[in-house]
Amino acid sequence: MNTASQIKPFVLRALKDLYNAEFTESELTITATRPEFEGDFTLVLFSFVKQLKKSPEHLGKEIGGYLQKMSPEFFKSYNVIKGFLNLTLSDSHWVIFLKENFSNKMFGIQSQTGNKVIVEYSSPNTNKPLHLGHLRNIFLGWSIAEILKAQGNEVIKTCVVNDRGIHICKSMVAWQLFANGATPETTKIKGDHFVGEYYVKFNDEHLRQQEELMKNGMGKEEAEKEAPIMKATQQMLLDWEAGKPEVMELWEKMNEWVYKGFNVTYKRIGADFDKMYYESNTYLLGKKFVEEGLKQGVFFRKDDGSVWIDLTAEGLDQKLVLRKDGTSVYMTQDLGLAEEKYQDYHYDQSIYVVGDEQNYHMKVLKLIMEKLGKPYADGIFHLSYGMVELPSGRMKSREGTVVDADDIINEMAAVAKQKTEDLGKVKDFSESELASLYDTIGLGALKFFLMRVDPKKKMVFNPEESVDFHGFTGPFVQYTYARIQSILRKEGNAADLKSVNTGNRSVLPLFNSEKQLIILLEQFPAIIQLAAEEHNPSVIAVYVFNLSRMFNTFYSELSVINAESEEKKQLRLQLCMMTSNIIASATSLLGIKVPERM
């Protein structure tokens, strides 16, 4: 239990004893005291004024005095400013907290609750490589999975691969036309990029043919459809659905190339999945839902044979769930997939990490499930995240402004290399140690940059800012960690520290920066909980940055190794150790590694 919630029962008791008033804990507002005032925690008094008919100043003095009388060893002092009662706890409270927790690497991690959560993220297409938008998705999805694990949930990470459809056929047709049998192996190009090139070639050729037809007087829309390369693509889709062997073979071959490429990237960024779903397997699922829905009267059939759901009562539109020719649409498939996932795992909650452009789709999906009376409908949660934009605006593939995932990762690592060499602190590292360090720093910077913002909000990715390793960045946190390790290498031994009694008088009083650091350390479990509840990794990013900043302030003000007494030295070593444990723990929830040296 954290300190703020330890205070609450005392306050409730005081209110009862002093005024015979009954309040609940949730009615109390206790916050960290703002730095410009004296105190550790602040009780907001305004909410009692009306009921108790006393001025806030009066209440503050009475409650403060009573608290101190009740537990003088806990409450050291208090002051009242306007409607705020600022409470200062005794330093020994903090010292004891530190002593009990400094060596616990699992601090803040909850034990298993038995709750089962499935997280779907990444979900790429197999016709082009991953880009910056995918990275936001992947980092968020992976991180939220880890955060939920830390809260005691059993988590299954899944990925739905969009491996079929007209867009895949485009790459396939272009490859047949232009590749001359070239492969990733013969060209030494990463598989996903290789296939992506043919997708681009398709679009170029399509545009060329289209313009030619328009020169001969054809309208734009018709020219788009009538271009020979588009005709060939549509034919290929039909052949695919018919299972024509040579088409299937090509399709499998090209997808394999892409998967090989994806796996290289996934491995490098540390993404992993417990279960892959492929649309080529799932796209026919969901049709039985249509039957079920029709029977229940949830869906209705139009004269042309297409099946719809009417959501106008919910303020939405009518939505198609099955085409008139009886084939599935996106929604049909998602209905089936939700059921499939439930059959596979019997989850309590199912999280979809999907961009906010699909808010409407996800809302409809959940609503349909509710109307069909599915028990798991409630557990469906859309973790909606905003688009990543560039300073120049949205990324547009047609204008070539899409930031490729592999490119940006390489660039970040290159900047890490450059800066590391400039500083020259790890000249004794081997080649492979250096390569690994550059990835740690480069990816740390990139992940932090993409996750430090509230997922719900769209964000701007400024390439220049992203390679700045100062301030509110991943490398700043990593640097703080490395610096602590340097101290601990010299002096820190957890077993020795435990045997020393830092609870005695010579460690007191605490300096402000010592206390502020402990107060922050103590918040970590509550921070994880908040991040989980809000499905928001940025809570962790902001916290670990503030913790690092606080440590650096402490570090510059007070000497650890040359402390004024042995006990102070032990206390500060404990602070170092706990800070570094929590930095490691927090960054690992973000998928960011921390280096021993950098």
Place this chain on the structure above:
RNA sequence: GGUCUCGUAGUACAAUGGAUAGUACGCAAGUCUCCGGAACUUGAUAUCCCAGUUCGAUUCUGGGCGAGACUACCA
């Protein structure tokens, strides 16, 4: 047109209805006989507009103005 988001220093982001609106980059000025300067300290600069609810509004409500997403028998 309809539905939904979002408007905070030059820029990018924070702030369960609480105190003098934080942080970073950039800008200006400092800190080192220092356990790692990828650090620390200080300064200047902001809540789109108008009402309302409240002891108290960046936050909630209504109305403007501005930006974006969605609104396919595409996925």
